[in-house]
Amino acid sequence: MGKKTKVVIENRKFFCDNPNCGFTTFAERFDFLSQKGKKTKRLIEKIVDVSLNTSSTTASRTLKGGIADVGKSTICSLLKKRYASS
Numbered sequence: 001m002g003k004k005t006k007v008v009i010e011n012r013k014f015f016c017d018n019p020n021c022g023f024t025t026f027a028e029r030f031d032f033l034s035q036k037g038k039k040t041k042r043l044i045e046k047i048v049d050v051s052l053n054t055s056s057t058t059a060s061r062t063l064k065g066g067i068a069d070v071g072k073s074t075i076c077s078l079l080k081k082r083y084a085s086s
């Protein structure tokens, strides 16, 4: 909600004993995180939103002012990820 926040998650791991199953372990998933994601989906939306109409350097400075410590290379890769395939 616009505040710099650190979320600490205890991610449970589950094991499958079914010999006919192709998976041996399952990790708990969360709606607000993409698989293996380290930023919440809402934070990514905010970063993209702030970065769309400005340089990555300016966006990084704006975000570090109270939203998240994000470098310009992270900003660029998030923008590429968002707009490369569409």
Ligand SMILES: [Zn+2]
Pocket (backbone or CB within 6 Å): 016, 017, 018, 021, 022, 023
């Ligand atoms: Zn299974």
